[in-house]
Amino acid sequence: MVIPAKLVAGGLVLAGIINLLPVVGMAGADWLRSLYGLEIRSLDLEILLRHRAVLFGIVGGLLLVAAFRPGLRDVAVLVAGASMMSFIVIALLVGGYGPAIRKVVIVDIVGILALVPAIVARSASSSR
Secondary structure, eight states: OOOOHHHHHHHHHHHHHHHHGGGGGGGOHHHHHHHHOOOOOSHHHHHHHHHHHHHHHHHHHHHHHHHHOGGGHHHHHHHHHHHHHHHHHHHHHHOOOOHHHHHHHHHHHHHHHHHHHHHHHHHHHHTO
16 A cells, blocks of 8 residues: 555654644643643652653654654654553553543544554555
8 A cells, every 4th residue: 555655744744743732831830730731739740741841842853854754754653652652551541530631642542643654654665
């Protein structure tokens, strides 16, 4: 199956944007509160969540670059897929989460679906 290059790139851009959205959390507790609907009651939690925002920036940036540099696609899909999939699995294992986490789970599912064209294109090219 041949997947159009623009579809692969578009999926990577969409997944990149999804991963870049939480980067505003680096700006502080008010932004984190608006992102996750949580009260940030300790500086330790704020530090962890702000660092999480930085990591999302790295993953999102990698996806955006990979959209235009095919040589980076495998690593970008692997890193982003592992990040989004692990969040979904952890949320499901812990359970009992609220609407803010439910929204993140849904967005991560969309992000994974956005990676599918790149995964299918890679599978098709390696089976030849």
